[in-house]
Amino acid sequence: MTCARCFKRGLYLLLVLPWLAFAGEIDEPELFIDNMWVRAVPPVSSTTAGYFTVTNTSEVPVTLLGFTTEIAGAGELHTMAAQEDGTRRMQRLRNVPIPAGETVEFAPGGNHLMLFRLARPLEEGEQVELCLEFDATAPYCLPFEVRR
Amino acid sequence: MKKLVLMAVAVLLVLAVVVAWETTREPPREPLPVNTRMGGDFTMVDQNGETFSSDQLAGQVVLMFFGFTHCPDICPATMARMAQLYKQLEAGGHGDDVQVVFVTFDPERDTPEHLRQYLAWFHEDFIGLTGSDEQVEEIARQYSVVYMPVGEDSQGGTEFAHSDFVYLIDRETRVRKLYPVDADLEEIKDDLRTLL
Numbered sequence A: 001m002t003c004a005r006c007f008k009r010g011l012y013l014l015l016v017l018p019w020l021a022f023a024g025e026i027d028e029p030e031l032f033i034d035n036m037w038v039r040a041v042p043p044v045s046s047t048t049a050g051y052f053t054v055t056n057t058s059e060v061p062v063t064l065l066g067f068t069t070e071i072a073g074a075g076e077l078h079t080m081a082a083q084e085d086g087t088r089r090m091q092r093l094r095n096v097p098i099p100a101g102e103t104v105e106f107a108p109g110g111n112h113l114m115l116f117r118l119a120r121p122l123e124e125g126e127q128v129e130l131c132l133e134f135d136a137t138a139p140y141c142l143p144f145e146v147r148r
Numbered sequence B: 001m002k003k004l005v006l007m008a009v010a011v012l013l014v015l016a017v018v019v020a021w022e023t024t025r026e027p028p029r030e031p032l033p034v035n036t037r038m039g040g041d042f043t044m045v046d047q048n049g050e051t052f053s054s055d056q057l058a059g060q061v062v063l064m065f066f067g068f069t070h071c072p073d074i075c076p077a078t079m080a081r082m083a084q085l086y087k088q089l090e091a092g093g094h095g096d097d098v099q100v101v102f103v104t105f106d107p108e109r110d111t112p113e114h115l116r117q118y119l120a121w122f123h124e125d126f127i128g129l130t131g132s133d134e135q136v137e138e139i140a141r142q143y144s145v146v147y148m149p150v151g152e153d154s155q156g157g158t159e160f161a162h163s164d165f166v167y168l169i170d171r172e173t174r175v176r177k178l179y180p181v182d183a184d185l186e187e188i189k190d191d192l193r194t195l196l
Helices: A003-025 B002-024 B074-091 B111-122 B133-142 B183-194
Strands: A031-037 A048-056 A062-068 A072-081 A087-091 A097-098 A101-107 A112-118 A127-136 A140-147 B045-048 B051-053 B061-067 B098-104 B125-129 B149-151 B159-162 B165-168 B174-182
Touching: A003 B174, A031 A127, A031 B061, A048 A062, A048 A127, A048 A140, A097 B133, A112 B125, B045 B133, B051 B133, B061 B074, B074 B098, B074 B183, B098 B111, B098 B133, B111 B125, B149 B174
Parallel strands: A031 A140, B061 B098, B098 B125
Antiparallel strands: A031 A048, A048 A101, A048 A112, A062 A097, A062 A127, A072 A087, A072 A112, A087 B159, A127 A140, B045 B051, B045 B125, B061 B165, B149 B159, B165 B174
16 A cells, blocks of 8 residues: 555544444434523512523424423423413423524513422522433533523 | 894894704693503502501602512513512602502402512512502503403413503602503603603
C-alpha cells in the first residue's frame, strides 16, 4: 500500500466513522425546544405550571408522553379548554402529538405542564430542570426559568 | 385702512388657532355604561378573618377577580398582571383610589390565612374575600360568575371550570366593565382614568 492510498483510506475513515458512530441515533427525530419557563407562584402555593415551545424538525411524528422533575411530587400534561357556557376548564391530556415539521406551543391559557406538590418555593429567576419524555427519543432534560 | 387689515389678520389668526386646537384635541370619552344586571351588596370574610361588607369598597375604584389559589395558570397570571398594573397606578399617585379584590370560590381550601399569604406575595394592599359556601354562591350569582368543581382524574385534587373576567367597579360599587384576563393593561388604565 502506497502512502497515498494509506492517506485516502484514512481520509475515508475520518469521513465515515462519525456517521457509523451516529448510526444508532440516526432514526431519532430532531426536536427543537425553546422558551422554557415555569410560573413563579406565592410560597403558599403548591401548584404551578410550565411552558415551552417544541418544533419537530424531523419527518416523523413524535408524541409527548409526560415529564419528570425533582421539584414537584407529580407532573401532568394539561390544557385549558373553552366550554360552551363561557367557562374555561382544565383537562388532563394523556399525551400531546407533535406532528412532523410542526410547532406545538405550551402557553398560558392553553396547553401547559402541571406541577403538583412543589418540593419548595421557587425563586423568580432561578432555573429548574424538567425532563420532557417523548415516545421516539431519549428524554429532553432542560432548564426552565422561573418567571412571574 | 392699514388698521382694518391688521385687525382682519389678527381675527383670522385667532380663528385658525381655535380651529386647529378643536381639531387636534382628543374628543372627550363617552362614560362607561353602568351594568345594571350585576353587582349588589354582599358580606364576605376578608383575608384577616374579619367580616367584610361591600360598603367598605365604596369610594374606591375596584378591580375584582374571582378564582381559586390552587389554580396554576389563569389565576396567578391574572393576579400578577393586576399587581403590575397596581404598581403603575401607585407610581402615578393613584394607589389609594384603586383596590384590587380577589374573591375565591374555593372557601374550603382558601381560608382567610391562606388567602392572606397568597395575596401578600402579589401585593400587600390586595384584599382577599372568602366565606361560607352560601356567601360565595351569593356573590358569584350577583356577578354572574360561573364555577363548578370538576372531577378530573388528576393528582391535583379539585379543579374548577370557571369564567374568568376582571370586573371594573366604580366608586358607587356599580359594575362598569368586564375584561378578559389577557386584556391590555393600557385599556384598563384608560378606563380607570375616567372613573378616578
